[in-house]
Amino acid sequence: MTDKQERKQCSQEALLAYVYSNLEYPEQAKENRQEGMAVVTFIVAKDGSLENIKVVRDPGAGLGDAAAMVIHKMNKENIRWNPGLQRGRSVAVRFNLPVRFKLDKEEIPTPQEEEEAVEEEMEITVADIAPSREMLQQSAVAREWRDEEVVEDAPPPPPLPVVEAEIEEDLPVVEADENYPPPPPPPPPPPARQQVAEIFKVVEDMPRYMQADCESLATKMEKKECAQEAMLSAIYDNLQYPSIAKENGVEGTTVVTFVVEKDGSLSDIRLVRDIGAGCGEEAVRLVEQMSAPGQWVPGKQRGRAVKVQFNLPIKFRLDD
Numbered sequence: 001m002t003d004k005q006e007r008k009q010c011s012q013e014a015l016l017a018y019v020y021s022n023l024e025y026p027e028q029a030k031e032n033r034q035e036g037m038a039v040v041t042f043i044v045a046k047d048g049s050l051e052n053i054k055v056v057r058d059p060g061a062g063l064g065d066a067a068a069m070v071i072h073k074m075n076k077e078n079i080r081w082n083p084g085l086q087r088g089r090s091v092a093v094r095f096n097l098p099v100r101f102k103l104d105k106e107e108i109p110t111p112q113e114e115e116e117a118v119e120e121e122m123e124i125t126v127a128d129i130a131p132s133r134e135m136l137q138q139s140a141v142a143r144e145w146r147d148e149e150v151v152e153d154a155p156p157p158p159p160l161p162v163v164e165a166e167i168e169e170d171l172p173v174v175e176a177d178e179n180y181p182p183p184p185p186p187p188p189p190p191p192a193r194q195q196v197a198e199i200f201k202v203v204e205d206m207p208r209y210m211q212a213d214c215e216s217l218a219t220k221m222e223k224k225e226c227a228q229e230a231m232l233s234a235i236y237d238n239l240q241y242p243s244i245a246k247e248n249g250v251e252g253t254t255v256v257t258f259v260v261e262k263d264g265s266l267s268d269i270r271l272v273r274d275i276g277a278g279c280g281e282e283a284v285r286l287v288e289q290m291s292a293p294g295q296w297v298p299g300k301q302r303g304r305a306v307k308v309q310f311n312l313p314i315k316f317r318l319d320d
Contacts, residue, residue: 022070025101026062032220034059036204037100038067046090048080059101060204060303067099199259199307205300207260207308209234209290215297227297235286235314242278246318250277253315256287262298262305266291275316283314 028034036059043051053071058064084093205220214226244250252275258266269287274280290296299308 019070022073024066026066029061029063032061034061035102037098038064039096039098040067040071041096042071044081044083044093044095046083046092048083050075058302063101197307199309201309203299203301203306203308207299207310208297210295210297238286240282242282245277245279248277250275251317253313254280254283255311255313256283257311258287260296260298260308260310263293264296264298265293279316
């Protein structure tokens with residue numbers, strides 16, 4: 001192992017240890033059993049200080065802010081990084097630091113394990129292990145470890161060429177003809193395009209059927225399971241088995257797709273799988289009965305309500 005490799009490995013261990021000892025798992029995230037990966041981006045300046053600290057990926061429940069707080073703490077404690085070098089001179093470098101929050105994790109990964117995690121979304125597992133201050137200050141802190149982008153001053157644009165205009169003399173003068181009609185006015189500008197809100201298929205908090213008793217439960221998993229049972233009860237208590245399907249012994253599963261809007265209503269209700277004999281129409285009717293605003297808890301991405309595509313299977317089965 002070369003000296004450069006040894007410094008790199010040492011710096012990785014020091015950075016991991018510092019992150020683990022200073023990272024505080026938010027209480028709200030603990031209560032909700034919230035896990036996930038936050039990514040903090042910042043610039044390592046020429047003097048080794050950290051600038052422009054931003055959270056670019058936030059699982060929610062305060063995890064993004066907790067990850068950024070560790071980076072801010074380095075500046076407060078006057079911990080300096082070894083700046084990046086480009087052609088032998090110090091330059092500003094953009095650095096992306098992923099931090100994975102995982103409950104009940106007692107060990108930190110080795111630098112080799114961490115490199116494998118980087119290849120699978122650049123992950124860091126949260127743990128509680130204190131670093132030695134000397135190790136952190138003596139190491140070349142992670143200058144070559146993550147995605148680095150050299151931030152250099154852009155060169156000035158080249159001067160524009162000077163074009164000399166040639167003036168034609170003795171050109172004929174065209175006089176206005178009063179009998180000639182004026183040109184038509186220009187056409188009106190095209191109407192502005194309306195921005196269509198993005199429809200998600202998977203979000204951090206998936207939509208669920210609204211039930212007041214379920215929403216008063218403590219954890220996200222309890223709310224989800226309770227809402228699932230309430231939705232199934234609402235469907236099968238109101239299901240009317242089509243007569244033609246009964247007469248012909250038709251059984252099976254239909255699938256209805258729809259969009260859960262930000263206000264908890266349903267839109268774009270469509271039948272995507274039909275077993276026939278009127279079962280598909282009955283499935284659509286059941287979904288339409290629960291489509292009013294507020295009947296669903298909308299899905300959320302990064303703490304804000306978003307549109308989410310939802311597929312609902314409804315099983316038709318005759319009693320024996």
